[in-house]
Amino acid sequence: MTEKPAKGMRQGLANYGDAGFSLFLRKAMIKGMGYSDDALDRPIVGITDTFSGFNACHRTVPDLIRAIERGVMHAGGLPVVFPTVSVHEAFSHPTSMFLRNLMAMDTEEMIRAQPMDAVVLIGGCDKTVPAQLMGAASAGKPAAMVVTGPMMTGDFKGERLGACTDCRRLWAMHRAGEIDEAEIDEVGGRLMPTAGTCMVMGTASTMALMTEALGMMLPGGAAIPAVHADRLRHAEATGARAVRMAEEGLTPDKIMTPAAFENALRMLLAIGGSTNGLVHLAAIAGRLGIEIDLEAFDRLGEETPVLVDLKPSGQHYMEDLFRAGGAAPILRALAPMLRLDALTISGRSLGAEIDAAPADWGQTVVRGLDDPIYPKGGIAVLRGNLAPGGAIIKQSAAQQDLLVHEGRAVVFDSLEDMALRLDDPDLDVKPDDVLVLRNAGPKGAPGMPEAGYIPIPRKLASRGVKDMVRISDARMSGTAFGTIVLHISPEAAIGGPLALVRDGDRIALDVPGRRLELLVGEEELRRRRSEWNPLEHAGSDRGYLKLYLDHVTQAERGCDFDFLEKPQRIARTPLPTE
Numbered sequence: 323m324t325e326k327p328a329k330g331m332r333q334g335l336a337n338y339g340d341a342g343f344s345l346f347l348r349k350a351m352i353k354g355m356g357y358s359d360d361a362l363d364r365p366i367v368g369i370t371d372t373f374s375g376f377n378a379c380h381r382t383v384p385d386l387i388r389a390i391e392r393g394v395m396h397a398g399g400l401p402v403v404f405p406t407v408s409v410h411e412a413f414s415h416p417t418s419m420f421l422r423n424l425m426a427m428d429t430e431e432m433i434r435a436q437p438m439d440a441v442v443l444i445g446g447c448d449k450t451v452p453a454q455l456m457g458a459a460s461a462g463k464p465a466a467m468v469v470t471g472p473m474m475t476g477d478f479k480g481e482r483l484g485a486c487t488d489c490r491r492l493w494a495m496h497r498a499g500e501i502d503e504a505e506i507d508e509v510g511g512r513l514m515p516t517a518g519t520c521m522v523m524g525t526a527s528t529m530a531l532m533t534e535a536l537g538m539m540l541p542g543g544a545a546i547p548a549v550h551a552d553r554l555r556h557a558e559a560t561g562a563r564a565v566r567m568a569e570e571g572l573t574p575d576k577i578m579t580p581a582a583f584e585n586a587l588r589m590l591l592a593i594g595g596s597t598n599g600l601v602h603l604a605a606i607a608g609r610l611g612i613e614i615d616l617e618a619f620d621r622l623g624e625e626t627p628v629l630v631d632l633k634p635s636g637q638h639y640m641e642d643l644f645r646a647g648g649a650a651p652i653l654r655a656l657a658p659m660l661r662l663d664a665l666t667i668s669g670r671s672l673g674a675e676i677d678a679a680p681a682d683w684g685q686t687v688v689r690g691l692d693d694p695i696y697p698k699g700g701i702a703v704l705r706g707n708l709a710p711g712g713a714i715i716k717q718s719a720a721q722q723d724l725l726v727h728e729g730r731a732v733v734f735d736s737l738e739d740m741a742l743r744l745d746d747p748d749l750d751v752k753p754d755d756v757l758v759l760r761n762a763g764p765k766g767a768p769g770m771p772e773a774g775y776i777p778i779p780r781k782l783a784s785r786g787v788k789d790m791v792r793i794s795d796a797r798m799s800g801t802a803f804g805t806i807v808l809h810i811s812p813e814a815a816i817g818g819p820l821a822l823v824r825d826g827d828r829i830a831l832d833v834p835g836r837r838l839e840l841l842v843g844e845e846e847l848r849r850r851r852s853e854w855n856p857l858e859h860a861g862s863d864r865g866y867l868k869l870y871l872d873h874v875t876q877a878e879r880g881c882d883f884d885f886l887e888k889p890q891r892i893a894r895t896p897l898p899t900e
């Protein structure tokens with residue numbers, strides 16, 4: 323007879339060579355915190371405390387913890403709060419992406435090491451949700467996600483403001499001299515008027531909506547504003563549900579199946595979501611041995627229109643999506659395309675949850691399949707001799723007449739090089755050129771910064787040029803827009819073809835044909851390759867930077883560490899069509 327796995331305080335004992343003593347000591351220690359035997363005999367639900375004075379998007383985490391604790395106790399469980407790494411976009415050097423895997427490792431190991439039967443993850447700011455889902459997938463204990471939720475909108479001189487689409491737009495106006503120093507200071511104080519995450523369709527909103535479609539969040543949780551009372555009720559319900567999940571043994575691998583990932587990818591396309599969502603989903607899937615098939619994802623994009631009218635591609639904000647019903651009307655519109663049998667953490671299928679959601683009412687934020695914002699999915703996958711491992715473009719946010727374009731390369735070797743020369747009046751650049759930024763990928767920068775939104779050189783911007791073809795191995799904020807090719811793989815820093823581009827080369831972009839080509843002969847490319855030298859980073863001989871540089875994967879594998887992926891690939895997603 324196989325022994326049942328240990329539960330509650332009996333699981334994962336510290337090893338002193340005497341299990342009885344280990345349990346005795348643990349109980350003695352925790353009794354020092356005032357717990358009763360009755361409390362200690364209950365199912366234990368861990369709650370990740372990601373509050374940090376450096377994470378503005380997580381200001382409400384203490385309130386959420388209290389609500390989750392309430393839910394756990396109502397359901398007969400014992401809530402135990404524990405801290406993990408917390409990462410905010412603007413407070414993480416060199417980038418939050420550099421630290422995402424550190425947070426994922428911390429989350430995984432703390433869930434595994436400590437005696438809990440289930441865990442409620444509190445995330446919100448861009449990298450936190452993927453990090454937590456990666457960690458929870460690997461830890462393998464029942465896990466439920468709660469996000470902090472989006473901010474309410476701000477205002478400036480009667481205009482509604484949303485972070486960070488309007489941060490960029492108003493900063494560009496300041497650079498152009500249209501807004502003075504005093505005004506931009508005032509704007510800075512009005513962009514983020516409440517607690518919560520960015521309230522446009524940036525990475526935080528994208529990840530929240532994808533997590534709900536993935537089934538790892540109770541229905542309705544993605545769009546509730548951070549400061550709304552419903553946010554606390556949702557947290558309380560999640561705490562209660564986590565106790566049942568512990569009893570049912572509803573582990574993440576039962577929820578995050580290839581079908582569930584396909585549903586999340588549909589959501590990404592239909593919301594015109596952040597391109598970062600694709601990288602993060604690849605990393606989460608990789609933890610379970612599931613590979614994102616980029617070509618199949620591209621086919622999904624051909625048949626999945628953008629339905630949600632939210633900034634930066636539309637006009638509304640997350641609080642408007644909340645009032646329109648949140649994720650439910652999106653999922654209902656997408657239902658004919660979804661894998662409705664996919665199980666969610668509620669214990670019911672996604673299809674059952676869609677049926678149970680309140681009926682749609684007249685609203686203008688989520689369109690139907692017959693009246694989309696953009697007829698195809700926002701993101702297209704490109705291949706070609708410049709991107710043998712793939713590249714992506716958010717075509718819904720591009721200038722449509724640039725989607726097929728050939729131009730002369732203007733190359734920036736690094737972020738520093740770009741900062742130095744981009745606005746130089748002597749820069750040899752014309753509106754139909756292709757701006758190339760390299761050494762800004764996972765290893766190059768390092769940390770794959772959101773630098774793909776290469777600004778239009780000042781001399782052209784001042785002549786009214788609004789968009790150009792821009793290509794790089796970097797990422798881009800979900801709040802940015804333009805004809806911008808991202809995530810070129812392999813990146814320049816490991817000798818990808820992007821490293822071989824020279825000023826004046828011709829580059830051809832053909833989005834309908836899904837091609838990105840460097841129009842230079844094979845022999846010349848071979849010659850350039852023989853002259854190429856790998857990039858060296860100062861301080862890369864120790865610590866987390868060394869671990870990161872030695873093991874980070876390319877964008878199509880999610881930029882996870884290779885040793886954290888499940889060693890065997892067991893499935894691909896999206897699934898083949900029947």
Ligand code: FES
Nearest residue numbers: 379447519520526
């Ligand atoms: Fe945290 Fe935008 S900075 S979500």
